[in-house]
Amino acid sequence: MSFLVVDTHAHLCSDDFAADREAVLAAAHAAGVTWVLDVADTLTTSQQAALWAAGREGVYATVGVHPHDAVSWNEQTAAQLQELLEQPQVLAVGETGLDYHYEFSSRDKQVEAFRAQLQLSLEYDKPVVIHNREADADVLAVLAEFKTKPVRGVFHCFWSDRLMADAVLAAGFYLGVGGAITFSSARDLRAVISQVPLERLLLETDAPYLAPTPYRGKRNEPAYVVRVAQALAELHQTSVEHVAEVTSANAAQLFLP
Numbered sequence: 001m002s003f004l005v006v007d008t009h010a011h012l013c014s015d016d017f018a019a020d021r022e023a024v025l026a027a028a029h030a031a032g033v034t035w036v037l038d039v040a041d042t043l044t045t046s047q048q049a050a051l052w053a054a055g056r057e058g059v060y061a062t063v064g065v066h067p068h069d070a071v072s073w074n075e076q077t078a079a080q081l082q083e084l085l086e087q088p089q090v091l092a093v094g095e096t097g098l099d100y101h102y103e104f105s106s107r108d109k110q111v112e113a114f115r116a117q118l119q120l121s122l123e124y125d126k127p128v129v130i131h132n133r134e135a136d137a138d139v140l141a142v143l144a145e146f147k148t149k150p151v152r153g154v155f156h157c158f159w160s161d162r163l164m165a166d167a168v169l170a171a172g173f174y175l176g177v178g179g180a181i182t183f184s185s186a187r188d189l190r191a192v193i194s195q196v197p198l199e200r201l202l203l204e205t206d207a208p209y210l211a212p213t214p215y216r217g218k219r220n221e222p223a224y225v226v227r228v229a230q231a232l233a234e235l236h237q238t239s240v241e242h243v244a245e246v247t248s249a250n251a252a253q254l255f256l257p
Contacts, residue, residue, distance in 0.1 A: 005225050006203060006247065007222040009157070029058055033222050037251075040064055041064070043080060046063035067104075091126060092153070093124070096128065098142075101134045129156050156204065158189075169196065174200055179211055179216075179220065202247055
């Protein structure tokens with residue numbers, strides 16, 4: 001492997017990896033993945049991710065509550081996340097945000113949990129991992145509440161239009177790029193990502209979900225972030241080594257202490 005990459009968004013604590021989590025991580029390292037950010041989506045996976053990353057080389061954790069699970073948000077959850085955020089292997093808050101596609105939690109509850117987790121990111125000076133699906137206007141509205149002390153972070157699995165990309169970039173966020181850019185149905189997304197400077201992009205897999213071509217239909221793994229790097233290099237008409245170097249530097253700048 002002539003280049004090294006970072007997977008800034010994988011759900012290693014997913015049940016999909018219960019039987020072979022260590023082997024999956026070893027395969028990622030063998031493929032050239034220097035480190036993986038294990039992203040939580042519930043209080044339980046937050047606890048698991050923080051525990052699993054503790055003392056383990058090449059793995060860091062986030063803690064947070066996904067909009068799907070926002071119905072569970074309460075003061076006790078917030079307090080437990082605060083305890084986890086004190087741990088050095090926990091690098092970010094999230095995955096949090098708004099999802100108006102499924103609405104497994106009410107919009108009001110999603111906004112409440114999102115706003116509270118943005119506050120946590122400021123309180124602990126850690127970036128936030130934002131999930132946004134069909135909620136562009138409301139996500140930007142909530143972020144606008146923090147203009148006096150802006151939040152930093154990444155819009156995970158960015159899949160909105162150019163206007164939203166411009167707004168997100170203007171607010172200082174990175175865009176997370178995953179396997180979706182390899183999908184034949186994602187022409188509009190590729191057009192947007194091709195116009196975003198590499199200095200504002202992060203590589204991710206969202207494993208076990210959204211496996212890139214040619215792995216579609218299979219379980220996604222952090223090792224497949226290499227394919228995302230190759231696809232992004234094609235979009236930007238540059239070398240995959242350059243993409244790896246820039247996006248890895250971006251990941252370090254945003255997440256690493």
